[in-house]
């Protein structure tokens with residue numbers, strides 16, 4: 001092997017290990033993405049929803065059914081999916097009307113996870129009284 005061939009062999013070896021290293025980086029990045037994705041679909045938390053409900057209580061009542069004004073709807077015990085849709089609609093400006101602006105102000109600060117957590121909490125509130 002002359003010097004030139006040795007250099008080429010070395011470059012080849014480096015190239016191969018470089019490729020393997022690159023594959024490892026891609027593979028670990030992929031695993032990382034999978035882990036993050038798994039976290040983002042964590043089941044909604046009633047406890048987190050209860051904490052966040054502090055923002056809603058001044059208008060909807062601490063129990064979700066004694067609103068500060070008659071214009072404020074009772075929401076305790078409402079279907080989870082309905083609550084999610086309603087909050088998303090206020091957030092995205094798809095629900096409009098005289099009082100919708102009040103809700104939009106609050107909803108625009110809620111993340112998707114906040115909305116899921118709130119919906120689980122509110123749908124579990126007692127609406128029988």
Ligand code: HEC
Pocket residue numbers: 052053055056057058059060071072073074075082083086087095096097098099100102103106110118
């Ligand atoms: C400033 C007062 C106010 C605050 C704060 C507030 N809301 Fe509301 N909310 C309203 C009003 C008023 C409406 C009725 C709006 C309309 O007519 O569309 C409403 C409507 C809703 C509805 C739809 C009810 C239905 O029957 O369609 C849901 C669900 C809701 N609010 C949940 C929440 C949650 C969850 C929070 C806290 C993150 C919250 N609201 C904070 C005043 C408020």
